[in-house]
Amino acid sequence: MAGKLMHAVWYEGYGAAAALKHAEVPVPSPKKNEVLLKVEATSLNPVDWKIQKGLLRPLFPRKFPHIPATDLAGEVVEVGPGVKNFSIGDKVVALLSHFSGGGLAEFAVAQGSLAVKRPPEVSAAEGAGLPVxxxxxxxxxxxxxxxxxxxxxxxxxxxxxxxxxxxxxxxxxxxxxxxxxxxxxxxxxxxxxxxxxxxxxxxxxxxxxxxxxxxxxxxxxxxxxxxxxxxxxxxxxxxxxxxxxxxxxxxxxxxxxxxxxxxxxxxxxxxxxLLLIPKGENLEYLVGLVKDGKLKTVVDSKHPLDKAEDAWSKSIDGHATGKIIVEP
The missing domain is CATH 3.40.50.720 (NAD(P)-binding Rossmann-like Domain)
Structure with a gap:
């Protein structure tokens, strides 16, 4: 995927929903212990827009421009050195770091330790809602x-x-x-x-x-x-x-x-x-509950990536029922 471009949504500073911009950016490359995912669904969390508003500065984000969102489901398209649990073609649910973000894009890089396999019984939207x-x-x-x-x-x-x-x-x-x-x-x-x-x-x-x-x-x-x-x-x-x-x-x-x-x-x-300490085994447990019909993700709404600002505004509004999903 090196040298290829993808559609992404980013912001270049702290500000309101209008500050989200659509861009063509290089597809990232997985480093050691990372996997590159073709994103199938991303879910938004209030912390995403709170970071953009500057409520968590100077911790987050690490740098501008920043592609927000951390919760996604996708397919492994490239495997970095040291990754043993995943192969190309695996469907996964992953949690990205709030420092680096990357979820509002066609491709994203995830740590292998915070990605888990997603069985066919769990849809991309259901899986993407789970991490945070x-x-x-x-x-x-x-x-x-x-x-x-x-x-x-x-x-x-x-x-x-x-x-x-x-x-x-x-x-x-x-x-x-x-x-x-x-x-x-x-x-x-x-x-x-x-x-x-x-x-x-x-x-x-x-x-x-x-x-x-x-x-x-x-x-x-x-x-x-x-x-x-x-x-x-x-x-x-x-x-x-x-x-x-x-x-x-x-x-x-x-x-x-x-x-x-x-x-x-x-x-x-x-x-x-409460300060969330994410663990791969806990995410795997949640995915298993969804697979077994013991837990479900209520989807408030689905938005295409080229209308991500609509999903962003809906999250800021604060009255979503369940999870807001963005799909490339």
Missing amino acids: AGLTALQALTKSAGIKLDGSGKTANILITAASGGVGHYAVQLAKLGNTHVTATCGVRNIDLVKSLGADEILDYKTPDGVALKSPSGRKYDAVIHCATGIPWSTFEPNLSERGKVIDITPGPSSIMTCALKKLTFSKKQIVP
């Missing part, structure tokens, strides 16, 4: 909340906020694989969907009980998978069990301050900021 959102939901439930997804743990009451969003819709399904009672918040238009994903109780976030996060059956929450924003600790605290914890997937300064304060005062109730 699915791994975040999995880590929040299993590592932070201590839920055993084989159902062997003791019963736990879980609250999932923004349960119809990217992380939330996976969290509901994964939580129900464990021994849990799930209360979920969402907008009225998504109540039936969230119920179909397995939620036991649903709160319309605009009603008084929804604003207060009160369980309809009076339960106290052992863990909250907090996928929304703008909810203060004072709303969570009265709804938590004695040792309840709030796992915040998008922690801001106030969340981190509250976390420190709770630790300093030896509070039994805690807020736990």
